[in-house]
Amino acid sequence: MKKIVSLFTCLLIYMSLSAQEVKQYLLNRYFEVTTEEKEAFFIRLTQPYKGYVAYTDYDGKKRIVQTGFFTDSTFLTPIGPHKFYWEGIKLYEGIYVNGKPSGYWYFFDKKGKLSDSLHYIVTDSSKTIFSNTAANDEAKTKALQNEHLKKDTTNVFSKVESEAEFQGGVTAWQKYLLKNIDFPELVMNTRRQQKSTVMIQFVVCNDGEICSVEAINSFHPLLDLIAVNAIRKGPKWKPAMQNGKNVKAYRRQPITFVVPD
Numbered sequence: 156m157k158k159i160v161s162l163f164t165c166l167l168i169y170m171s172l173s174a175q176e177v178k179q180y181l182l183n184r185y186f187e188v189t190t191e192e193k194e195a196f197f198i199r200l201t202q203p204y205k206g207y208v209a210y211t212d213y214d215g216k217k218r219i220v221q222t223g224f225f226t227d228s229t230f231l232t233p234i235g236p237h238k239f240y241w242e243g244i245k246l247y248e249g250i251y252v253n254g255k256p257s258g259y260w261y262f263f264d265k266k267g268k269l270s271d272s273l274h275y276i277v278t279d280s281s282k283t284i285f286s287n288t289a290a291n292d293e294a295k296t297k298a299l300q301n302e303h304l305k306k307d308t309t310n311v312f313s314k315v316e317s318e319a320e321f322q323g324g325v326t327a328w329q330k331y332l333l334k335n336i337d338f339p340e341l342v343m344n345t346r347r348q349q350k351s352t353v354m355i356q357f358v359v360c361n362d363g364e365i366c367s368v369e370a371i372n373s374f375h376p377l378l379d380l381i382a383v384n385a386i387r388k389g390p391k392w393k394p395a396m397q398n399g400k401n402v403k404a405y406r407r408q409p410i411t412f413v414v415p416d
Contacts, residue, residue, distance in 0.1 A: 176202055176203055177200055177201070177202050178200070178201045178202075178228075179198060179199070179200055179201075180198070180199040180200075180201070181194075181195040181197075181198065181199075182195060182196060182197040182198070182199050182212065183195065183196055183197075184196045184344065184345060185345060185346065185347050186212065186221075186345065188230065196214070196215075197212045197213060197214055197220055198212065198213045199211070199212045199213075200213070201228070204224065205284055206284075207224045207225065207226060207227075207234060207235070207284075208224060208225045208226070208227060208228055208230075209222075209223075209224050210222065210223060210224070210225065210230075214242075216243075218240065218242065218243040219240050219243075220239070220240055220241070221237065221238060221239045221240065222237070222238050223235065223236060223237035223238065223251070224236070224237075224251075224285070226254075231254070232253065232254040233251040233254055234251050234252070234253065234254070234285065235250065235251060235284070235285035236248070236249075236250055236285060237249055237250070237251055239376070241341060244263070244265055244267065245263050245267060246262065246263060246341075246377070247260060247261060247262045247263065247376050247377070247380075248260070248261055249261065249275075249376065250285065252277070255275070255372070255373065256275045256370075256373045256376065256379070257275050257277050258274065258275060258277055259272055259273075259274050260272060260273055260274075260275065260376055260379075260380075262376075262377075262380060271380060271384070273368075273369075273370060273376075273379060273380050273383045274368075274369045274370070275369065275370050275371075275373065275379075276356065276369050276370070276371050310402075310403065311358055311367075311403045311404065311405060312395060312397055312402050312403065312404045312405070313404075313405055315395040315396060315397045315402060315404050316395075316396055316397050316398070317395055317396035317397075318395055318404070318406070319359035319363075319392050319393060319394050319395040319404050319406055320392060320393050321392055321393070322390060322391070322392065322393055331385075331389060331390075332385055332410065335384075335385040335389070336381060336382065336385055336410065336412075337381065338378070338412070338414070339377050339378075339381075341377065342375050342377055342378060342414065343414060343415065346375065346414045347414070348414055348415060348416040349413075349414050350411065350412070350413045350414075351374040351411070351412055352372075352374075352409045352410065352411045352412075353370060353371075353372060353373065353374050353378065353379055353382045353409070353410050353411075353412065354370070354371040354372055354407060354408070354409050354410075355368060355369070355370055355371070355382055355383060355386055355407065355408045355409075355410060356368075356369050356370075356371055356405060356406070356407050357369070357386055357387070357405070357406055357407075357408070358403055358404070358405055358406070359392045359394055359395060359403065359404055359406055360394065360403050361394050361400075361401040361402050361403050362391070362394065362401070363391035363392045363393060363394050364391055365386060365387060365389060365391070365392065368383050368386050368387040369383075370382070370383055371407070374412055375412075378412050382410040382412075385410070386408060
């Protein structure tokens, strides 16, 4: 850890000269504040910003790991724009509203090119100084080859006589999910052992195609994307029935992740 501290001495002195309110924290591998140098994996530099706390985390090679804002110095509730990097390459970015991912989030390949996205259902429209940023990003998703929303303006049913189902039934659906859900090594290395369920909402169209796949809650953006893509990129379903006809209908699927010890 002494090596990490020394790497940031010059940076911290420079920032202290330009802004006396800059503070430094040591972080463990789970991005939690620690006072033990032997546990430290990252350095966090913070500064007040319009009533919030702006922060940037660095690794031992002075590379940015993540940037964003928290509501206060407890670092419990992220808010506004957030960007995450690994080994100097941006992996994803998006907006937090009151601690929850909201709207469109974007993911990038090793060359920094936009490669995928997911949409979180917006459940809280509280206005902050970041509201305009959250509203301006939808155009990015149109550049992706796999758009979220199928261009179909027919009604979507919430209640139907016969629910849409996966071809082969519940057993086949469970086998498909198990085969297509995995854990990125990055998540296992930076998250404590825990169990969490991500709820995915989607629409089964009247031809059985899957569209409008969205995450209702979040565990980790990379895992949320895996859960969304397992459904979004899966095979066609047997569509719902209403009055003897195939119709578009909503479905929800919980997907549980368990981070091993």
